[in-house]
Amino acid sequence: MINAKFLQQQNPERDTLQHYLQITGTNAVYAVFDEYQEESHASLLSNEIRDVATWDVMEPQIRDLRTDRPDQVFGPSDLGLQLIEGLPADDYGRGDKRFIFMGAIAINLASELWGEDELVDCSLFDILGDSKSAPIGFNNRLEHTRSNKIAYSARFRSHRDQTRTLVNVFFPYAPSSFEDACHIGISHGIHQPISNLVNDAGEGIPGTKLVDSIYxxxxxxxxxxxxxxxxxxxxxxxxxxxxxxxxxxxxxxxxxxxxxxxxxxxxxxxxxxxxxxxxxxxxxxxxxxxxxxxxxxxxxxxxxxxxxxxxxxxxxxx
The missing domain is CATH 2.60.40.10 (Immunoglobulins)
Structure with a gap:
């Protein structure tokens, strides 16, 4: 069983995002939705796809995203559906709210396009998001920080670009499947992530602690x-x-x-x-x-x- 943690932010009421993660063998699909607010999100809507879809229509399309590359990003207008209703109910009225699709990423560990220096022993990957928390990449944190030994990704990224960690994945040995992960942590606000993973609850996405606590x-x-x-x-x-x-x-x-x-x-x-x-x-x-x-x-x-x-x-x- 994959060790998954749903890690709630310290001020969850400020984060109305809905996170979605489905993992099957070598494939993972991660998507982000936000509670739709006309004044904040109207400019993101494509004029061609303003119809509202139901979750039972949208979810299979997200779940079945695949790529032949190591990872592939899908933007808000790439699926032909942006507004969604009817998500599973929770204590924060999720089932009665309308959400907007912010983006998704499909990851394929079996891709032949991975570099020899990427899927290695003792690898800590981050799914990074932009300022709106749309996923933009799946990167080995330790590879990107090896030249200056900075293990705490938040400090490293603040000097490089404006990104944030949405999910982190630790592989203790070179992976061939997501079953090889010893930790998958999903950062979230008021809405629990929707996932096929059994999870433990935690608080705050770890930074340097993830590196300090490895074998x-x-x-x-x-x-x-x-x-x-x-x-x-x-x-x-x-x-x-x-x-x-x-x-x-x-x-x-x-x-x-x-x-x-x-x-x-x-x-x-x-x-x-x-x-x-x-x-x-x-x-x-x-x-x-x-x-x-x-x-x-x-x-x-x-x-x-x-x-x-x-x-x-x-x-x-x-």
Whole structure:
């Protein structure tokens, strides 16, 4: 079962949007609607499609959107329907209100057009929206922030463009399906998202907390010793901390294999890229050219997170 969170904003009464998410295997469709207000939305309506549709007519058209590309955005006038009535009832009168279709995005994880650097281990994706919360893209947050190590997407995006996070998706290992997601969080206001996912309620869309709470590569020892010009084996385990976002009690191993990369500033590592087996991975470190008393920090990471764990290697007399 996919771990889904419907994350209500701190001031939900200010957000009258209706969010919609349907996921089936490699495909996802996300759409946004807003409670229709003549003074705010009349200018968005196409003169050719001002008729009001019912939800049972509109919903299948949204649900069945597909693309051969990694993602494809559909604008307010692309479906031939903009105004909708008859949504499922809720405590905020949703069933009696009229909504306007703001836009949708279809995502296809099976597309052959993904780059090799996009669907990787330890990937945190955001569905981003424009100033009106219309979806505009499905981007790997960690890929876009790797050059300056900014994990908190809101701060990063405030310097780049005016966008907001509508949904976030975390894949602990390179995904082939949305079933591989360990977290899907949907931000919402007064109206609960309409989705085929079973969910837990939460408050506020996480930012840096999502990155801080992913699995860590924990060393078998915090400090290793190696003789001058000798060799030592360092072992790491991929372990989850306790986390509400990822539904972890803490201590669980990530048993699915991931590629782990080692990084040191001294010494020699014959194989810097290795794949975990049953949640663990080991590297050989050779103290070539190092003298007794020197210490080396040995870091390991996965995907675009370059430091998921570390250990210290002390060089001793042979």
């Amino acid at each position: 860590k590569l924990v060393p078998e020892q915090e400090t290793y010793q190696v003789p001058e010009n000798g060799t030592v084996t360092l072992t790491f385990s991929a372990v989850w901390p306790a986390s509400f976002d990822y539904d972890k009690e803490g201590g669980e191993l990530l048993l699915e294999p991931i590629d782990v990369v080692a990084d040191t500033r001294a010494g020699y590592v014959p194989r810097r890229l290795k794949r975990t087996q049953e949640g663990t991975v080991s590297f050989e470190f050779m103290a070539l050219g190092l003298t007794a008393g020197e210490t080396v920090k040995f870091k390991v990471g996965a995907g675009y997170v370059t430091k998921l764990g570390s250990a210290v290697v002390e060089v001793i007399s042979a």
